[in-house]
Each structure stands twice: as structure tokens, then as C-alpha cells.
Amino acid sequence: MAVLASELGWPSYRVSPVERWHGDKHANQDDCIAEEAPIALMYNGEPHAVMLATPLDLEDFALGFSLTEAIVASPGEVESIKVYQRAEGIEVRLRIPEARCAGAAEKGRNLAGRTGCGLCGARTLQQAMRRPGPVGQGVQVSAPELIRVLAGLSEHQRLNRITGAVHAAAWAVPGQGIQWVREDIGRHNALDKLIGALARQGVDFGGGFVVVTSRASYEMVQKCASVGIGFLAAISAPTGLAVRLAEDAGVTLVGFARGDKHVVYANPQRLLHSKA
Structure with a gap:
């Protein structure tokens, strides 16, 4: 089951007072503002990446990131995912085979990733421009x-x-x-x-x-x-x-x-x- 930010104490949005203007008219109202939090992804106890993300559905995020970054080859290689609240953000700890963990370390993506960046942390052109193989027939x-x-x-x-x-x-x-x-x-x-x-x-x-x-x-x-x-x-x-x-x-x-x-x-x- 995906971990909800509210369960961790990190809400997915906050309600804040704002001044709302329309031309020369204004009103004092409450507004809902989306949250983002630093999410530290760690494999077998070793830090890999810190991504700014909405603190919601973090187990899904960790598994999807692991697959799309080719850190693991299949969902079954992720033995466990545990989410922890820290003072500075949220830590997601994954357990994967040691051989995969060594490969993740070689990718060198242990830098911060901003919300608007999908390649933050890649250290070489080969890492950034990884080209997957051809997809199958798919659907029409x-x-x-x-x-x-x-x-x-x-x-x-x-x-x-x-x-x-x-x-x-x-x-x-x-x-x-x-x-x-x-x-x-x-x-x-x-x-x-x-x-x-x-x-x-x-x-x-x-x-x-x-x-x-x-x-x-x-x-x-x-x-x-x-x-x-x-x-x-x-x-x-x-x-x-x-x-x-x-x-x-x-x-x-x-x-x-x-x-x-x-x-x-x-x-x-x-x-x-x-x-x-």
C-alpha cells in the first residue's frame, strides 16, 4: 500500500491565507498550496538521489524510479521499500540485490534532483542519454x-x-x-x-x-x-x-x-x- 504524506506528517498541500485580487477588488481568503519535499532514495543503506516531489504515493515513486532508471530489471528485484520521516524531509529505503546496488552506485546519480529536472545527477552523457531497446507491439x-x-x-x-x-x-x-x-x-x-x-x-x-x-x-x-x-x-x-x-x-x-x-x-x- 502506498504511503500517504498525511501519515508521515508531510501533507500533500497546505491551506494558507492569501489576498486574492480581481482588478481593483480583493478578498482575504484561504488557498490550497501544493507541497513539495526532498525525498531521499537509498539502496541497501547507500544514498543514491534526492528528488523534490509531492509527498504522496512514495512507494510507487520509489519502485517506478528504480525501474525507469534501470537500477532494477523487474519489480521482483525490489525486496522491500520502507518510508521514514526525517526532520529535513523523507527517506525511502529500498533493499535490492547487491549486484544491482553496485550498478546503481556506478551510475553516479547521487545528487539532488529538482522537480523540473528529469536528468539531474547524471554525471556523464552516456548516463543522461540512456537509450532503451525497442518496445513491443503495444496497443492500438x-x-x-x-x-x-x-x-x-x-x-x-x-x-x-x-x-x-x-x-x-x-x-x-x-x-x-x-x-x-x-x-x-x-x-x-x-x-x-x-x-x-x-x-x-x-x-x-x-x-x-x-x-x-x-x-x-x-x-x-x-x-x-x-x-x-x-x-x-x-x-x-x-x-x-x-x-x-x-x-x-x-x-x-x-x-x-x-x-x-x-x-x-x-x-x-x-x-x-x-x-x-
Whole structure:
């Protein structure tokens, strides 16, 4: 079961008094403000990375991060995940095989990661630009189904409805709609949380698709491809590097997915349109 920030004493949002202005009129009101906290990820007692993230669904986050950063090859290699509150932040301790722990140490990612950064801490170009192998056949998604998922996503964004400040990553299955959603102040953290949640439930990564409320930057495609997700749709634009990685890895990459409009940037064969 994912650890909730409220159980740790670190809330996912706080209520603070604000002055709200509209032209020359104002009101004193309470506002809900999203929290972020330093999350220290430790493997077999050794520090690996400190990421700023929303203190919510931290077991999902730790497992997803471990998979998408290729620290472990499968969820079964994570023997345990324990979450501890510290005075300065939150510590997540994972137990993995010693051979994997040695590999994690060689990656050299023992630096701080900001919420907006997906490659913080990588010490070499090879580490930062890790290229996963090609994904499998994956699913085919009809354009109407993608539109329905996009239209229904907001009702699953509980924390964003309260704060207006967090991203979401959603998992949808053709014919079944949205199955899982995870939220975080950082787009890549939300995706790691989603991937971790799916892995913990034993979900087939080739059996659905991901929609994110952010741009499709390189590391978002990288994370999807790392676990075999073959379809990623984003409400904002992709980067050139993301498009090139999607082409190489066989990932269907859709950007500017808003309402009934979208742009397919790579591997269009999985998105089905009715042609007039």
C-alpha cells in the first residue's frame, strides 16, 4: 500500500491565507498550496538521489524510479521499500540485490534532483542519454478513445483540483478508459509514480497507454520505453530529442492532445483515425 504524506506528517498541500485580487477588488481568503519535499532514495543503506516531489504515493515513486532508471530489471528485484520521516524531509529505503546496488552506485546519480529536472545527477552523457531497446507491439488506440480519456482526466486529478499546481500521469486501457492516475509537482515524478503503481499491481505495460498533463520531454519517452510502454500522449509539445528517441524506440508519441485535436510525432500506426 502506498504511503500517504498525511501519515508521515508531510501533507500533500497546505491551506494558507492569501489576498486574492480581481482588478481593483480583493478578498482575504484561504488557498490550497501544493507541497513539495526532498525525498531521499537509498539502496541497501547507500544514498543514491534526492528528488523534490509531492509527498504522496512514495512507494510507487520509489519502485517506478528504480525501474525507469534501470537500477532494477523487474519489480521482483525490489525486496522491500520502507518510508521514514526525517526532520529535513523523507527517506525511502529500498533493499535490492547487491549486484544491482553496485550498478546503481556506478551510475553516479547521487545528487539532488529538482522537480523540473528529469536528468539531474547524471554525471556523464552516456548516463543522461540512456537509450532503451525497442518496445513491443503495444496497443492500438482509436482517436475517439484518446479524446474520451483526455476529456475525463480532470475528474481524476484530485490534488490538482485543490491546488492547480500538479501534473498527472494516467494509464488507460482501450475499451476500459482510465484505470490509474498519479499526481506530482514534477511531471517525471508523476510518471514514475504511475509506472510504480502499475508494476506493483502486475499490470502488462504493453496493454495500455499513458496520457500526461505536461510536455513530452526526452525523459518522459525514456521512462515509458524503459518498461515497454508503447504509446505516450501529452497535452503539450514534445521536444526534438523526445521525438527522435520515440522514433528509435518505436514509441507512438502524440503531442498537443487537447479536446479533439492532437499531433502525432512518431510511430502513428497505433493511433487509429476514421478517414472521411
